[in-house]
Amino acid sequence: MVMSSENLVIYFISGIVLVGAGILVSHFFAPSSENLQKSETFECGIPTRGTSWFQFKVGYYLFAILFLIFEVEVVFLFPWAVVMKESGTSAFIEIFIFLFILGGGLLYAWKKNALRWE
Amino acid sequence: MNQVVFYFLSAVILVFSLLTVTSSRILRAAVYLLFVLIATAGIYFLLGYNFLAGVQLTLYAGGIIVLIIFAIMLTGSAGEKLERPSLNKFLLAILISLIGTVTSLILFFAYHSFPVIGNEIPATVKMVGASLINPGDNGYVLPFELISVLLLAAIVGAIVIAKKATR
Numbered sequence: 001m002v003m004s005s006e007n008l009v010i011y012f013i014s015g016i017v018l019v020g021a022g023i024l025v026s027h028f029f030a031p032s033s034e035n036l037q038k039s040e041t042f043e044c045g046i047p048t049r050g051t052s053w054f055q056f057k058v059g060y061y062l063f064a065i066l067f068l069i070f071e072v073e074v075v076f077l078f079p080w081a082v083v084m085k086e087s088g089t090s091a092f093i094e095i096f097i098f099l100f101i102l103g104g105g106l107l108y109a110w111k112k113n114a115l116r117w118e
Numbered sequence: 119m120n121q122v123v124f125y126f127l128s129a130v131i132l133v134f135s136l137l138t139v140t141s142s143r144i145l146r147a148a149v150y151l152l153f154v155l156i157a158t159a160g161i162y163f164l165l166g167y168n169f170l171a172g173v174q175l176t177l178y179a180g181g182i183i184v185l186i187i188f189a190i191m192l193t194g195s196a197g198e199k200l201e202r203p204s205l206n207k208f209l210l211a212i213l214i215s216l217i218g219t220v221t222s223l224i225l226f227f228a229y230h231s232f233p234v235i236g237n238e239i240p241a242t243v244k245m246v247g248a249s250l251i252n253p254g255d256n257g258y259v260l261p262f263e264l265i266s267v268l269l270l271a272a273i274v275g276a277i278v279i280a281k282k283a284t285r
Contacts, residue, residue, distance in 0.1 A: 005164070008123060055192065064185045068185055069269050080251060083251065098262065101263075112281060
């Protein structure tokens with residue numbers, strides 16, 4: 001299905017108007033006060049410690065890259081899932097091989113302690 | 119109306135691409151790149167390539183940008199402002215992009231009878247799926263299975279490199 005552009009434009013304009021009008025109205029009618037504490041960074045109500053610009057642990061990167069790889073896998077599951085019922089057994093076998101090989105990857109990650117947070 | 123949306127998306131892509139390469143804060147550049155990728159997905163939607171648009175949103179806007187941001191945050195100097203490039207570099211960059219632009223324009227006007235081909239074959243998710251698991255002609259079942267081997271290699275490679283880095 002191709003989304004009609006007219007609907008999209010109406011959708012965007014009404015979205016902008018709805019959000020913009022809310023902000024504009026509250027800007028004019030809400031009482032406003034400025035103080036030093038209010039302009040601080042909000043961190044769940046507790047005072048922040050240090051700067052947010054610090055070096056992340058390398059573990060995040062490993063998780064991000066593993067996430068990306070398995071996301072690619074999931075993307076290929078979508079078109080398969082759409083035609084699975086019609087194609088029957090052959091589609092099932094094909095996806096089984098696909099998932100089996102990638103399951104090996106998951107097993108490798110598990111065995112190498114890549115899934116453990118250190 | 120399609121044209122309005124197209125020009126809007128193109129404007130978004132152009133503006134944010136420029137901001138990506140000119141921003142002096144690298145994390146902001148990554149976020150500008152996110153907007154570029156989202157607008158590109160919008161163009162795919164406009165063409166009716168819903169699956170491609172979904173892939174663009176989940177993998178590029180969702181996955182790659184997260185990866186880029188983590189890579190930036192790993193360096194520890196993410197918050198620092200980059201110094202302005204020297205005038206020589208600036209002029210050289212302008213010269214190179216001008217050469218590229220002029221070459222494309224010359225090619226464009228030399229063969230200006232680019233036929234506009236309408237999107238006659240709708241590429242639905244169903245069609246993508248059907249050709250993905252089709253073992254016969256016009257089927258892509260072997261590449262489909264090879265992708266899993268490629269992804270496996272990517273997993274192993276990523277783990278080997280990352281484990282070496284932490285040790």
